[in-house]
Amino acid sequence: MLMPEFEVIDPRFTKYVMQNVHMETLYTGTRWAEGPVYFPAGKYLLWSDIPNNRVLRYDETDGVVSEFATGCGYHNGHTRDRQGRLVSCEHQGRRISRIEFDGSVSTLAAEYEGKRLNSPNDVVVKSDGSVWFTDPTYGIDSEYEGDSAESEIGASLVYRIDPESGAVKAVASDFVKPNGLAFSPDESRLYIADTGATHVENGPHHIRVFDVSADGALSGGEVFAECGAGLFDGFRLDLDGNIWTSAGDGVHCYTSEGDLIGKILTGEVVANVEFGGIKRNRLIICATTTLRAVYLNTQGC
Template identity: 55%
Template sequence: MGSTYHIYDPRMRQMLLMNAEIERIATGFRWAEGPVWFGDANCLLWSDIPNDRIMRWWPSGEVDVYRSPAHYTNGHTRDRQGRLVSCEHGRRCISRTEYDGGVSILADRFDGKRLNSPNDVVVKSDGSIWFTDPDYGIMSDYEGHRAESEQGVCRVYRLDPATGALIAVAEDYERPNGIAFSPDEKRLYIADTGFTHREGGPHHILVHEVIDGVRLGSGRVFAVIEPGFADGFRLDEHGNVWTSCGSGNGVAVFAPDGTPLGKIEIPEMVSNVAFGGPKRNRLFVTATSSVYSLYLGVRGHSIL
């Protein structure tokens, strides 16, 4: 499959391997999302949300079903102990897959009311779990179960797994979506995709200073995605942001100061990305019905 790169800044050229092509490694899904790499198992997991299953890819090329039903999981990450942490639309919760294969619900309510439909999640090096909670999973029966929002707003939360305490760290988002920390964890990036259901709505990534490791300062616009909108994203070892472009059909790359570095075109609407492979220099891209990969000249950031 041919690769099309748009280079806006010389730094982008250094991160690409001009002899590495974009590969479609799996296909046949309804909406692929939430890729996460398991280096110790040498496999990639991701969600096929409308089909209510978690899929798994092996470097041999084999693709199988990791879990079905999966309560309409969306975003995934791993905690400091290597366990899978998932956002579930179906049970409107954050869950964790234990070592014995059992699944525990970590949080499903705030102030006594059910969460909306947790969307994307990241784990900080102190073990705290930070996640976004828009209402996409309860807007219809396609990616969850249609229901009214009990919260009435869409927030970003921090969960302390030791105490179970859940606090709201941001409430001024229309539809918070992708989320990721800078490598030094001094900043938290959060996408707002209100554009998907309101003409003129936000389609940008905001960045917040992390205060005392538990609170967020006021957000400022880090990058506006044009065309499209940021869904899921991850950072590389240098703090560059690799983000999906939504309807822009590609992966956009921004420097830590927000300078656009370039874009990689993908043949389908992109939902999310993850770094993986033995050297973490392989970018995995979930895009509507398929999963793509591309070897890079840079490694992804990981707390594991």
């Protein structure tokens, strides 16, 4: 039998959920869990507790949670680059940073056209080494998740960092508050969430999809899916191209055609997810105060 946390909306969802598999709570005690990233070589997961200004580490070998970093600049989203280094979005530092192999921290991006970034939110690295990130104002809107400040850029944009020159280029400027982002398995499409409803009455609460050219230019940008429960935030794709996205009531699963086929209900607002485990078949869920996990019959791409 399927556990009650699984809501089947379309029969296609049953392919991905297994009988008698239940959701586990791995940790409790965060104020706003975000930015999960899994490191298979070490069998551990890092994630952010933004208001508490710390990054936590879950060790998959023994279930122990420890503080990876504190007073670290209010990290939000994380990813690994193609060399296995941690790439981070820092609200307080208003930058994209990277931890090098020797433990030092490098700045990948902190300005655009001579003006400070707002507060980078989520980040992904393409196979060519380019770094893509969103830059809404959530980290400078108050003192809760960073330092309150005015936006120098005056807009919330999506950026690409060139892998060769390090140049920062705006690739999308028509978002209210760009948030989570992820590539399709073949990297031909880029999905980006807009959570502008937090700042604009009846504002966007959807995911848009863009075609990606060889030189990094984006085209298209039509709405892929509207969130029917709160807001989409961070998300990941599996090998079949399904999107597993955060929402106000849990995790929603959409096909590559934009059909909502099922949900994983958490009882808490979910901010982000990550595929972890050696087989990449364990969905890690950042659900406000808790870190949770559930095994699925699919693998993250």
